[in-house]
Amino acid sequence: MERYDQLYRLYDEFDTDTLRAHQAFVDLFPPLDSRVALTYWEDASDELAALRGEIRDAFPGTGETYAAVAAHATRDQAFTGLDLATKYGRPVNALVLDVDETLRSAGTTDNEIPRETLHLLTEFHEAGVPIVVCTGQTLENVKGFLSQGLGNAVVNSGDVSVVYESGTGVFTPGHGPETKRLLYEDLDEEVRSVFERLRQRVLTDAPEAVARGCHLQGNEFNVTLKPNFETGSEAAGEVIDDALVYLLDLLGVAVADFLDAVEAPNEGSDERIVGAAAGEWTRAFYAARDPEISAVLDERGEATEDVEVPGAVSSFLDRVDVAYYEADAAEVVSRELNKPVGVDAAFDVLGIDDPFALVLGDSKSDLRVMEWIDEEDAGIAAAPEHASAVVLEHVRSTDDLVFPAGDAGDVLRTVYALNRLVSVE
CATH class of the missing domain: 1.10.287 (Helix Hairpins)
Structure with a gap:
């Protein structure tokens, strides 16, 4: 005591x-x-x-x-830090940080990372704690605000890594041939072929409301539709719901067309995948796995009932994820490329062999990193108070590190105290 x-x-x-x-x-x-x-x-x-x-x-x-x-640290932050130091007996040796609605918030920080948060990150960097920015954004976007906020010296120090597009690639300046790892290049040709088909058709085949109201985010691999309206607005909500339904149908057709091509069934076979029913299959498949997608389909009268998804289609869709972010984005990603895969690759490049990381995030994609870290006994998780319900449930059931919207500095100060106090006898 x-x-x-x-x-x-x-x-x-x-x-x-x-x-x-x-x-x-x-x-x-x-x-x-x-x-x-x-x-x-x-x-x-x-x-x-x-x-x-x-x-x-x-x-x-x-x-x-x-x-x-x-x-x-405030009194409460210091005592929480000491509780963590007592519980785990080791300091945090890596920061894994989501950006949007975590480090910054459209509602409370004008979508800018607060100056205090940036300064705290530089203090961790100076203390030798590597920083992994883990985001669904494109690499160019992240490089821009990181260089502006942290400075080129920090970004290019060799101790900062960017997991971008939710795990499709990892960028770690200062590591020679390992500086940029294109993880999507490791996927097999089947998955890459379907994503190529999606990218080629996603805007040209879109209904007018989606084509005029959305743009294709400049991803290297993922297919992400973003609204041409302010994120979170009523107009953005409507067009992203439209985009979700459209992406589900387009994915179904792309998968069905691909399976027709690669399976080449015998003439007259009843096993042939029929593209006309493909949209119903993908709607049924993803609605059964994601209550938010199910709710959007129900609200728009697009839900399917008593639909049996063919085995070949179901097996393929098990490798593809459709993500829905209300009034923000609808996207198709590979399940084999996710934030945990990207963070693991970043740790490898950074030489972090025995991680004990602080993971900050607000969405279901961040939850996967939190769960992976928890399963490996390799860190702690924190989330803003407006995070997804499943994220908050996980965070509260572990160390209850929930911080106010836009105030990631709160938990960073707690971890600052943890790292200092853990060495005190």
């Missing part, structure tokens, strides 16, 4: 609120050319040093650790 007693003493006897305020000011508002601003910054820096010095002197041998914790 000594560490808990010391932590109680730290937050009871010292002005940790003022300490954190000075630390935040010094970190986030560097001195400017203005003489007044420079003086203010220097005064805050001097007071910060004095407050940290008082704590160092009061805790011989561990004072620097406690001063760092108090300067970054």
Whole structure:
């Protein structure tokens, strides 16, 4: 109990609120050319040093650790960090971070990663903790905001990796021939052929409402339709629901056409896959596996009943996933390419042989990473309070690391405390 007693003493006897305020000011508002601003910054820096010095002197041998914790974490964050340190007995040695609605939020951060969050990430980087950004976005999008937010020196340090398009590729600058791994190239020709057919037809065959209201995201492999309206708006919701139904039907036709071509059944055989029924098969298949897809089909009167999916079609669809994100996106992805596969590849490139990662995310694709980490006893998971219900259920059943929307810094400060306190005897 000594560490808990010391932590109680730290937050009871010292002005940790003022300490954190000075630390935040010094970190986030560097001195400017203005003489007044420079003086203010220097005064805050001097007071910060004095407050940290008082704590160092009061805790011989561990004072620097406690001063760092108090300067970054609130009382609740520090005690949660200590609970995690006691439970797991090891520090977090990798960050696995989703971006949209996790690091940033359209509703609370104007879709920008907060300055505080970016600074905390640089502190973890400076402490030698690799960062894996794990997102459904394209590589070019991620490279742009990472370079702008973290700086080229951090991004190109060799300790930052990007798992993009939900696991179709991994980009880790500074690793020579391993810098870019195109994981979709490892898929067999069957799956790649169907995705090629989808990409060729997805916009040209689309009904007018979808063709005018959506665009094809610039993925290397996945087929993702995004709205030409503000994400989350009523118009975006309507067109993405239309796009979901359309993608299900188009996927059915592409799979049926492909199986006809590769199976080449004997003339007159009743085993031939019939393309006309393909949309009903895919609707039935995915509605049975995803309640959100089922709800959209029911609402639009597009649900199918008493449909028997042919064995060949069902076997193939087991390898393909249709993802629905309300008022945001409808997409087709390979089940063999997912975020856990991408994160595992990123760990391999980064040389993380014994990971204990913090996984931040809000969606079902992030849940797969969380579950994989949990099964391997290789980390902890956290989610924003507006995350998918299944994600929140998992997070609350493990360590209950739920943070306010747009405030990933809350859990990053908790893990900062964990990493400092775990080494205190």
